[in-house]
Amino acid sequence: MSAALLEADNIVHFLGHGAGRVQVLKGVSLSLRGGELVLLMGPSGSGKTTLLSIMGCLMSPAEGTVRVAGQSIAEADAEMLAKLRRDRIGFIFQSYHLFPTLTAEENIQLALDVRGERSRSAKKAARDVLATVGLAHKRRSFPLELSGGEQQRIAVARAIVGKPSAILADEPTGALDAENGQAIMRLLADIAKDPSRAVLVVTHDPRTLPFADRIVHIEDGRIVREETANPARKVANS
Amino acid sequence: MSLKFRLASRNLFHDRLRFIATIIGIVFSIVLVTVQMGLYVGFRQMVTTMIDHAGADLWIIPAGTKCFEDPSLLDERQRFRALAVNGVAEVTSVVIGYAQWRLPNRTTTPVFMVGSELNGLGLHPWNVVAGRTDDLAIPGAVAVEQSYLPRLGVSGPGDKAEIRDRSVQVAAVTKGIRSFTTTPYVFTELDRARLSTGTPSNKASYLLVRVAPNADVDQVRRDLRAGLTDVEVLTGNEFRNRSRSFWLFGTGAGAALFAGALLGFIVGTVIVAQTLYSSTKDHLNEFATLRAIGSPGRYIYEVIIWQAVLSAIIGFSGAAAIGAIVARMTAESALQVVVTPALTVALLLLTLVMCVGSAIAAIAKVVRIDPTLVFTR
Structure with missing residues (x-):
C-alpha cells in the first residue's frame, strides 16, 4: 500500500466557548493513502467537517497530530499552513465558492496565481484542466452563467490544477442532481486512480458509495466503522 | 493584467x-x-506678489513690520546711511499706503498706492497690457489693474480721476496684479505716492537695497544692521516669509x-x-x-x-x-x-x-x- 499522504492521529477538538463548548472529535485517527478515494460518512454534527478542516490544515486540533507527507504541522503558523494547503491540498466545497466576478478559466487560474504561477504555462494548465472536466467551451463564462453541475466541475478543476497530493471535498454532490453528482464523483474517482494522489470526500449521499475505495463512518466524534469497498461494486474504476 | x-x-x-x-x-x-x-x-x-516683483537683494523696513501692506515710516536719512555702507550699489525708497480714488462720477473708492522712483530699482508695474510704464513720468500719471477698471470708473490710458483732490491720469494698465484685500493697487511715481497717501517728503515706507555684484549679501546686511537704527534688514525671502506668516497664520x-x-x-x-x-x-x-x-x-x-x-x-x-x-x-x-x-x-x-x-x-x-x-x- 502507498505511504500516507495525509494523516490525522488521535485528534481531539472542541468547538464553542464556555458553557456552549462541545467536544466534536474524541480521538479520531484517519490516514489517506495515495491512489484511494475515501468517503467519510456520518450524521450531521458527527464531526466530519471539523475533521476535514483539521486534515486540510484549515484549523489546528486541540490535541493530536496531523501529518502532511509525513511531516507534523504542529508547529506551523497560519502562513505555513496556507503554504501547505496551496502546495499539497485541493478543496472542493458543497456550495462551490467560485468567484462570481471571474470567468471559469480565471477561477481555475486563481489556484495557480496564489502560488505565484502566472506564466503562459499556468494559463495553459488552467485550459487543460478545464478540458479535463469537459468545460473547455465554457472558459469565458462567469459562474452565474453556468449550471450547478458545471460550477462544481469548475471547482474540481480549481482543486486539481495545482496537482495537489490530497483532494478534500465537502459534500461535493450535495447540491447536484443525480446525473451531475455521478459526473463529479467519476471525476474524483479518476483523480484517485493516480497513486500519488488521494481523495477524501465528506458526504451524506449514498449515491457516492460505488466510487469509494474505503468508507469511514464517524458518529459523535468517533470513528465507529471502516469498510473497504468491494472492487466489483466500484463503477468508477470499471 | x-x-x-x-x-x-x-x-x-x-x-x-x-x-x-x-x-x-x-x-x-x-x-x-x-x-x-x-x-x-x-x-x-x-500676499507676496509685491515682494516677489521688487527685485531687491535686501529690504530695510521699520522695526516690527508684520507684512508688506502694514508698514510704519522710515526716515529718508536712513537711505543715505545705507548708501554709505560698503557693498551697497543702490538704495531706493518705496512709499505705500491707502488713498481715496474719486471717480469721474464723484463717488470714491479706496486704493492702495505703490510709489517708487521710476528708474532703476523699485516697485514698478509689470504685465503692462495698455499704455507705457515710462509714461508714469508724466505729472499725475498712474498705472492701474485691468480688472479694477470698472470699479475705478476708467476704461484705459488717458482716462482721468482724482486722488486727494489732485487729478490723475491713467498712463498704463496692468493685468493680473490683484490684491487679496480687493483694494486696487495703483502704481505711481514716488513723490506723487507721498502726496496721495499723506506721507511726509522725508519719509518712506521701505528702502530697497541692491548689493554690488561682488559683495557678500550677508556681510552687507550685517553692516546695514550695525549702521542703521530702528529698522530691520531682511532678504526678500525673509520678508516674504514674514508677510506670509502674518497673513496666513497671524490672521x-x-x-x-x-x-x-x-x-x-x-x-x-x-x-x-x-x-x-x-x-x-x-x-x-x-x-x-x-x-x-x-x-x-x-x-x-x-x-x-x-x-x-x-x-x-x-x-x-x-x-x-x-x-x-x-x-x-x-x-x-x-x-x-x-x-x-x-x-x-x-x-x-x-x-x-x-x-x-x-x-x-x-x-x-x-x-x-x-x-x-x-x-x-
Missing part, C-alpha cells in the same frame, strides 16, 4: 452603485482639499484653509474606509475561499489595496478635472485657486495615502478571517 488586479477591479466595479458613491465621495473630498489648498497657494502667492486665514483641507481629507478617508470595509465584508466568503485554497495573507491584502488604489486614481482624476475648472474660473478673481504641478502631485499622493490608509480597517477584517467559513456558508 494580473489576476489579483482583475479580481480587485471587478470586485470594485461589481456593485456599481456603491462604486459610484465611493468615487463621488473621493471626488468631493479631494475637490474640497484642492480648493482649500489651491486657495492657500493662491493666497500665499498673492488665522491659513489655519482656516488647512482646517477645511483636513476636513476634506477626513471625510474622504471615512467614505473610502466605509466602502472598502463593506465591500470586504460582502466578499468575505471569497476572501475565506482564497485563504482556504492557500492564498498568502499578503495576496489578499494586495487585492484590497488594489481596490483602494483604483478608487484613488479614478476619484483623483475626477477631482483634478474639477479642480482645473475651479482654478480657471477663479483665475481672474481676487482670490485665485492656484493648482500648481507640485500641488497636483501632492494631492495625488494624498489621495493614495487616504485610500490606502482607509484600507486598514478592511485589511484588519480579513486578517482575522477564518478559512473554515467556506464550510458554513
